[in-house]
Amino acid sequence: MNKIKGLEKEGISKSSEGCPMASVMNVIGGKWKIIILYHLRDSILRFGELKKRIPNITQKMLTQQLRELERDGLVKRTVYPEVPPRVEYQSTYLSDELRPIIDMLCDWGEKQKEMLGR
Amino acid sequence: MNKIKGLEKEGISKSSEGCPMASVMNVIGGKWKIIILYHLRDSILRFGELKKRIPNITQKMLTQQLRELERDGLVKRTVYPEVPPRVEYQSTYLSDELRPIIDMLCDWGEKQKEMLGR
DNA sequence: CCCCTATAGTATATAAAAGTAACTAACACA
DNA sequence: TGTGTTAGTTACTTTTATATACTATAGGGG
Incomplete structure (x- = not known):
């Protein structure tokens, strides 16, 4: 279980050649990553606090996405013993x-919500 | 086959309550959507041209994501008979x-690529 | 007429990602 | 000895994505 997603993300390879967007997607393309980063914008949060703020995420997914974000240098993880x-x-x-x-x-999301009548 | 993804996206429901980011993710969260929109930034493209520009996407995925983008008002689809x-x-x-x-x-992707040494 | 090409898809089967629910470790407290 | 807390694992199921093959249509060549 030392490889969460195989080779694909080890070095941002595969679809990153050719399309500049593809490498971005490799790093923030996970279903929950932008949402996680959104909540970490202005707070340092514990695992459980993140979980509370993102009610629909499961523990497994939160762990997994956080580990990938950590690996890609987008979050810092600090363990207190x-x-x-x-x-x-x-x-x-x-x-x-x-x-x-x-x-x-x-x-943009707010504006778009208005436009779609609600 | 009249429902591509069920109820979830019909009205941007589900996880959109509470988190402003979640509704955004509902609309642009597909694996290929941002990449598609990136290529449509400044060009009108035919299906096949899009496919060439996004080599790793399959026809099925391109079709599907384009239909969802169309439904959500993010792309306009014009059929010439x-x-x-x-x-x-x-x-x-x-x-x-x-x-x-x-x-x-x-x-950001470019900068990030540099930072990760390559 | 039959075969070939091209475009924009469908259909079917398989692999990968995400979701579910139960379980763990470590100690504090009662 | 038993309960609670936190941050995860593990095994299993469902949902998405990918690979591959196939379709409809018209024009062109033989």
Whole structure:
């Protein structure tokens, strides 16, 4: 179980050649990643806090997506050797640069919701 | 086969409550959607042209994602009753507003690639 | 007429990703 | 000895994505 997703993401390979967008998708394309990064925009959160803020995600998915984000340098994971365990997640230099983009996406979503009559 | 994905996306329901990001993800969260919109940023493209520009996508996926994008008002599909058939896809008012976001994502991807040493 | 090409798809079968539910480790407290 | 807490695992099922093959249509060549 040391490989979560095989070769594909080990070095952002495969579909990243040719299309600049494809490599981006490799890193933030997971179903929950942008949502996770959205919640980590301005807070350091523990695993359980993230889980509360993203009600529909399962523990397995949250763990998995966080590990991939960590591997790709988009979140920093800090484990405190306590009992019960405490693990904190925070954004990094790389994901900080995604913040304006995430904010814009959020605004776009609001506008789009209005346009679709609701 | 009249329902591509069931209820979930019919009205941007489900996970859109609570999290503003979730509704955005419902619309552009498909694996290929941002890539498709990226290629339609500044060109009107036929099905086959899109397929050439996105080599790893399969016809089925391209068809499916385009239909979902059309349904959500992000692409306009124009069929010319010719043989061989000609179908053109173009961006809409809604997706035009995504353009700066897509460009920023693209830039972020470039920067990120450099940082990861290559 | 038969075969070939081209375009924009469908259909079917298989692989991969995501979801579900139950289980674990470690200690604190009662 | 038994219960609660947190951050995960594990095994299993369902949903998505991919690969491959196939279809309809018209024009052109033989």
